[in-house]
Amino acid sequence: DGGITQSPKYLFRKEGQNVTLSCEQNLNHDAMYWYRQDPGQGLRLIYYSQIVNDFQKGDIAEGYSVSREKKESFPLTVTSAQKNPTAFYLCASSLRQGNTEAFFGQGTRLTVV
Amino acid sequence: GNSVTQMEGPVTLSEEAFLTINCTYTATGYPSLFWYVQYPGEGLQLLLKATKADDKGSNKGFEATYRKETTSFHLEKGSVQVSDSAVYFCALSDRTGANNLFFGTGTRLTVIP
Numbered sequence: 148d149g150g151i152t153q154s155p156k157y158l159f160r161k162e163g164q165n166v167t168l169s170c171e172q173n174l175n176h177d178a179m180y181w182y183r184q185d186p187g188q189g190l191r192l193i194y195y196s197q198i199v200n201d202f203q204k205g206d207i208a209e210g211y212s213v214s215r216e217k218k219e220s221f222p223l224t225v226t227s228a229q230k231n232p233t234a235f236y237l238c239a240s241s242l243r244q245g246n247t248e249a250f251f252g253q254g255t256r257l258t259v260v
Numbered sequence: 261g262n263s264v265t266q267m268e269g270p271v272t273l274s275e276e277a278f279l280t281i282n283c284t285y286t287a288t289g290y291p292s293l294f295w296y297v298q299y300p301g302e303g304l305q306l307l308l309k310a311t312k313a314d315d316k317g318s319n320k321g322f323e324a325t326y327r328k329e330t331t332s333f334h335l336e337k338g339s340v341q342v343s344d345s346a347v348y349f350c351a352l353s354d355r356t357g358a359n360n361l362f363f364g365t366g367t368r369l370t371v372i373p
Contacts, residue, residue, distance in 0.1 A: 180361060189365035237303055246295050249361055251303035
């Protein structure tokens with residue numbers, strides 16, 4: 148079945164550590180996105196990528212990094228520079244051409260301990 | 261620029277009540293419009309969409325009509341159920357810019373028996 152998969156579902160990080168969240172899609176979508184969602188809040192865009200080997204900062208990119216070496220993969224690294232990383236992280240993908248909908252993963256809940 | 265403004269919640273309704281969640285948008289091009297639903301601890305799922313003016317999207321008893329003259333895409337349901345309790349996001353996709361997905365802040369709906 149085609150879809151978008153995030154892993155792990157839950158992740159715990161010690162202060163000062165970098166962690167990487169995985170996002171994989173087999174929908175053959177060009178565009179991929181990372182969002183952060185805090186409790187009771189909406190979505191805030193961290194990074195997005197319209198094509199392989201290219202990505203752009205979103206509204207809250209500080210303390211995060213991404214790579215897009217393959218079309219199907221868009222991992223997000225939460226670095227130690229991110230001062231308040233505890234949140235729910237959502238990955239999405241969409242076709243680059245045409246005004247089509249985005250498909251979302253199930254999310255990763257990151258907690259700093 | 262592009263943006264989505266959504267009715268703030270939370271909204272609490274009794275079962276079988278009528279639901280309206282307001283959504284208005286600003287777009288530079290000709291966007292497609294979407295409603296997504298998010299159940300607790302999960303990612304977003306597409307609920308319905310409309311791709312051009314006067315289109316009506318519908319799914320699971322929910323409806324929304326793309327109104328270009330009022331730049332609106334209000335979500336309605338004639339009789340809500342407890343299982344409709346979730347967070348609802350209005351969104352637009354506009355391929356004229358580099359970043360082409362824009363979300364509202366979300367509206368939490370709670371339906372009580």
